[in-house]
Amino acid sequence: MRVLVAGAHGQVGQHVTSIVADSSHDSRGMVRSEDQVEDIEALGAEPVVADLTADIGHAVEDCDAIVFAAGSGGDDVWGVDRDGAIRLIEAAERQGVDRFVMLSSLGADTPSMAPEALRDYLNAKAEADERLRESDLTYTIVRPGELTTEEGTGRVRTAADLERKDGDIPREDVACMLVTAIPMESTYDRTFEVLSGDEPIETALEDPL
């Protein structure tokens, strides 16, 4: 299986790209700058240069699954977090790439309850998630709490609604979840929240709701 990672040079994306490259799958890392190509090769992946705000059809070609780990960092939430994600979903639809794993965010179910500064971002994520749910793709939408740079523990807790909007999780664990979920039918067409916890990642993904 060839897996396209959008946002491959990001903090989560680099973990995702190298976890896929170290697995039995082929890893293709999407970056928007030629300067990042060598870094993606060093992770063991095939680089592809593409910008989510422009044409991305060539990046999706011959892929079997997509992990969306890109994000604007607040700079262009409508252009990247919403429309960039939707552009990638539509490219997947056109090119018959059925599997799509989305890195979303805790709070994307209730943007109006978030602090003002986060509301546009969460609305953008919510609209992208909704477009994915309305598609015919086999999707998984993972909504983590605050991301840390701590070493991964491999242990999480998941639920459709964790009933809290705070809490954190290492990026490495989120990356591991995104990749582990790809072949797991128990995560197909599911949306769930995740924080650090006590359950091994694979066990949690067997019953993520």
Ligand SMILES: NC(=O)c1ccc[n+]([C@@H]2O[C@H](COP(=O)([O-])OP(=O)(O)OC[C@H]3O[C@@H](n4cnc5c(N)ncnc54)[C@H](OP(=O)(O)O)[C@@H]3O)[C@@H](O)[C@H]2O)c1
């Ligand atoms: N921070 C949190 O606590 C938190 C919590 C929940 C969910 N999230 C979500 O997790 C995502 C990933 O987090 P992270 O820490 O890995 O972020 P990150 O390090 O900022 O990585 C985001 C990646 O997206 C890429 N990107 C941005 N615009 C793009 C475009 N137009 N075309 C192609 N690629 C583009 C960036 O490319 P460049 O390298 O070229 O800039 C970067 O590599 C966030 O964006 C957010 O949506 C974050």
